[in-house]
Amino acid sequence: GNSVTQMEGPVTLSEEAFLTINCTYTATGYPSLFWYVQYPGEGLQLLLKATKADDKGSNKGFEATYRKETTSFHLEKGSVQVSDSAVYFCALTRSRQFYFGTGTSLTVIP
């Protein structure tokens, strides 16, 4: 079946630190992959996406590369800010269905 596994949180980093949140997936065929961000009390916002192998999605300094050989889509940012504190969800879509990871909470301290 299709599923997404992402790194357990919570993650706490100092401002300007490097961020990696791991995400691996299981899927038949060729899914599209997404990262969403959720700020407290709000819905999910699309952060970035990749629709085929070796695609790199990027937005607001965040990046993730679709690695088919390792079935991974890890989220990275070179220098996090306090405003990046949120919950991050990895997701995939395949066969008209969407599958989400359990979310990783990030707190960035000044």
Added chain:
Amino acid sequence: DGGITQSPKYLFRKEGQNVTLSCEQNLNHDAMYWYRQDPGQGLRLIYYSQIVNDFQKGDIAEGYSVSREKKESFPLTVTSAQKNPTAFYLCASSAPPTGWHQPQHFGDGTRLSIL
């Protein structure tokens, strides 16, 4: 700007009462979804609809009902049969069938609590 509007933002339910959460979108999307999110948890799919007048159960449909009479609207009713309704409810929509690799767009959610 196009988007998804959920209302109300906060809702309180009394014992034995049914309540309805509103979800409206002006993105011209065919597919719409309802998710439940419990504190510190991921999203669980309640119901989804790929086209008007048709909908399917998700993973946790018991105690919930939906309708899809218009493309723009996908209301969710939390019935008295749902014994633990306290949660954050998220509505989402996605592009037409030709765009199944497109992402979902989400509303800002409704927080439901028991009185």
